[in-house]
Amino acid sequence: MTALAPTDQSRPVPPVLPVLAVARWPESDVDTVEALPPIAGFVLSAFNPLVAELAERCLRAHYGQAPADPVRGARTAVVLASARGDVTTTRAVTEALAAGRRVPPLLFFQSNPNAVLGHVAARWGLAGPVVCTSPTGDPMADALACAALLFTAGEADEALVLTADLATGHGEPDQGAAVLVTAMGRP
Amino acid sequence: MAERSVVVTGVAVRTAFGRDTGALLTDGFAGVPAFDQVSRFDTTGRRTTEAATLPGSPDLVEELVGVVDEACAHLPGRARAGVPLLLAAHADAEIPPLAGEVARRTGVLGVPRTYTGACVAATSAVADAATMIADGRADRVVVAAGYLVEPVTFALFDAGRALARDGRVRPFSAGRQGMLLGDGVAAVLLEADSGAEVEPLARLAGWGRAGDAFHVCKPRPDGSGLARAVDTAVERAEVSTSDIGYVNANGTGTQFNDAAEVAALRRVFGAGLARVPVSSTKSTHGHALEASGLVELVVTVHALRTGTLPVNSGYLGADPDCALDLVTDAPRRLRPAYALSLNAAFGGANTALLVGAP
Numbered sequence: 340m341t342a343l344a345p346t347d348q349s350r351p352v353p354p355v356l357p358v359l360a361v362a363r364w365p366e367s368d369v370d371t372v373e374a375l376p377p378i379a380g381f382v383l384s385a386f387n388p389l390v391a392e393l394a395e396r397c398l399r400a401h402y403g404q405a406p407a408d409p410v411r412g413a414r415t416a417v418v419l420a421s422a423r424g425d426v427t428t429t430r431a432v433t434e435a436l437a438a439g440r441r442v443p444p445l446l447f448f449q450s451n452p453n454a455v456l457g458h459v460a461a462r463w464g465l466a467g468p469v470v471c472t473s474p475t476g477d478p479m480a481d482a483l484a485c486a487a488l489l490f491t492a493g494e495a496d497e498a499l500v501l502t503a504d505l506a507t508g509h510g511e512p513d514q515g516a517a518v519l520v521t522a523m524g525r526p
Numbered sequence: 527m528a529e530r531s532v533v534v535t536g537v538a539v540r541t542a543f544g545r546d547t548g549a550l551l552t553d554g555f556a557g558v559p560a561f562d563q564v565s566r567f568d569t570t571g572r573r574t575t576e577a578a579t580l581p582g583s584p585d586l587v588e589e590l591v592g593v594v595d596e597a598c599a600h601l602p603g604r605a606r607a608g609v610p611l612l613l614a615a616h617a618d619a620e621i622p623p624l625a626g627e628v629a630r631r632t633g634v635l636g637v638p639r640t641y642t643g644a645c646v647a648a649t650s651a652v653a654d655a656a657t658m659i660a661d662g663r664a665d666r667v668v669v670a671a672g673y674l675v676e677p678v679t680f681a682l683f684d685a686g687r688a689l690a691r692d693g694r695v696r697p698f699s700a701g702r703q704g705m706l707l708g709d710g711v712a713a714v715l716l717e718a719d720s721g722a723e724v725e726p727l728a729r730l731a732g733w734g735r736a737g738d739a740f741h742v743c744k745p746r747p748d749g750s751g752l753a754r755a756v757d758t759a760v761e762r763a764e765v766s767t768s769d770i771g772y773v774n775a776n777g778t779g780t781q782f783n784d785a786a787e788v789a790a791l792r793r794v795f796g797a798g799l800a801r802v803p804v805s806s807t808k809s810t811h812g813h814a815l816e817a818s819g820l821v822e823l824v825v826t827v828h829a830l831r832t833g834t835l836p837v838n839s840g841y842l843g844a845d846p847d848c849a850l851d852l853v854t855d856a857p858r859r860l861r862p863a864y865a866l867s868l869n870a871a872f873g874g875a876n877t878a879l880l881v882g883a884p
Contacts, residue, residue, distance in 0.1 A: 380742060412739070416737070417737065420639070421617065421642075422621075422622055423617075423618070423619040423621075423622075424617030424618050424619065424621070424642060425617070426618070426619050429618055429619075429678065432678050432681060432682060433678055435681075436677055436678065436681055439571075441571075441685070442681045442682060442684075442685040443685065444685045444686055444687070446682060446685065447682045447683065447685055447686025447688065448686065448742055448743040448872055450679070450682050451616070451617065451642070451643075451644040451871075451872055452617050452642055452643065452644075453643050453644045453646075453871050453872040453873030453875055454742045454743055454872045454873055455742070455873075456873045456875075457738070457740070457741055457742040457743065457872060457873030457874050457875075458742050460737050460738070460739045460740075460873065460874060461738075461739055461740050461741055461742070461874070463739075464739050465737065465739055466736065466737045466738065466739040466751065466754075467735075467736065467737055468650070468735035468736060468737060468875070469643065469646075469735075469737045469871075469873045469874060469875035470641070470643055470650050470735075470875075471617065471641070471642045471643035471644075471647070472639040472640060472641050472642060472643075473617055473621040473622060473625075473639060473640040473642050474638065474639040475622055475625050475626065475636070475637055475638060475639060475640075476638065481638060481639050484638070485639070485654065488654045488657045488658065489735075491657055491661050492653065492657040492660075492733075493758075493762075494653075494734065494735050494736075494758060
């Protein structure tokens with residue numbers, strides 16, 4: 340078992356969280372936007388499929404297949420850090436309004452990042468807190484800090500911690516990472 | 527964990543009732559709705575055209591700076607420089623620069639993150655702030671949140687048929703049609719009780735979060751996720767549900783959400799629910815989305831301080847699925863020891879904040 344250290348501005352020496360599983364996107368050249376499995380009900384944007392695929396890879400690496408162990412899943416939080424959020428969906432609505440076009444109703448719920456976490460939580464039976472943030476520093480370190488706070492507060496025993504940001508058009512791809520961390524055995 | 531007590535020492539709130547609490551505590555608490563035709567942008571083609579807005583087109587950074595300054599007014603500059611700020615706002619590409627500007631202009635320690643989790647964004651920030659203080663990681667944390675009604679979100683909620691077409695929000699009422707959006711910007715300064723240099727306005731006695739693991743956007747109908755969040759808050763506070771004398775409900779005025787919330791309250795209070803006054807102040811100030819939980823926390827603090835429980839406005843009659851002791855017609859004069867502020871969001875995210883009288 341490896342360990343990752345979150346950062347927290349108010350805590351110079353951060354706690355270390357034991358890691359149960361990890362995943363990344365992209366992992367190789369075959370991980371292109373076209374290869375992201377679609378999710379029923381989510382359209383237009385790669386953001387939500389990216390988050391869902393990261394979660395799938397990480398949870399499959401640990402559990403094999405859905406759902407999670409029911410006892411552990413009941414105490415597993417889902418934390419998502421994304422600096423810019425789903426810019427594609429926001430742009431699609433803005434352009435529809437500017438052109439006087441109808442706004443697709445499906446964009447309603449996918450316009451906030453909680454929605455895809457609801458998909459992940461329902462599929463895997465993760466009933467801990469659901470937290471979404473836009474970090475100002477390193478996304479994974481800050482998301483781990485959020486998980487550490489949930490553990491400290493006794494609100495969760497494990498956390499699926501995700502980072503995801505869409506490509507900015509400056510050469511880098513859509514990218515993200517996922518880790519399943521546990522409060523067990525942490526210092 | 528061996529926890530330090532967390533107190534609320536500063537609050538500020540801005541809604542369609544104004545940039546101070548005057549009209550909110552009088553008209554808002556009396557159930558006078560602040561909804562009107564939106565004039566900030568063109569609503570042509572929308573099914574609904576009402577929202578509760580401040581005049582003109584306020585700037586989110588200006589409003590956030592204003593509420594942080596107000597909530598931290600008793601802190602000298604050198605003390606404020608050591609206080610981290612947790613923000614809550616809608617997720618978009620402008621958030622990182624916004625957070626930086628608010629931090630710079632308010633002179634706080636910094637903004638590690640902005641909470642973007644829809645209608646529980648602000649309350650999740652409050653829960654983390656309280657944990658930081660209770661655990662000794664920080665002596666003070668300021669939480670600020672803002673949502674100002676704008677055309678993109680308005681169009682999305684309209685397209686999703688979430689907005690009431692009759693221009694009113696009627697939580698838990700027969701004939702309720704949905705929610706309406708409202709401007710909301712608020713800030714709350716939390717401190718360790720042991721270190722607070724001013725008389726606390728209230729105590730944050732408990733907080734809890736839990737998920738539904740149920741659906742992308744619908745709440746779990748049995749309310750079990752929200753009930754677990756409340757249980758966590760109540761256990762943390764080491765009180766009994768019989769000590770809770772008011773619930774500021776999430777109460778969005780939508781069919782599914784209100785019924786699920788009542789199911790959660792039944793699980794928590796059992797037969798005792800009949801004696802707990804409940805209201806949703808979204809019925810007057812509207813739904814401020816990511817900021818809603820902080821606006822409602824400030825409302826709850828004022829309700830405890832003034833001994834005035836605000837009206838659940840827009841009530842037309844009983845819904846059998848929503849049997850509650852709703853505060854209707856006029857504010858109720860009571861001074862409960864504890865009040866709950868509840869929020870729920872897409873993704874099955876639920877939060878409960880338990881506020882104690884100082």
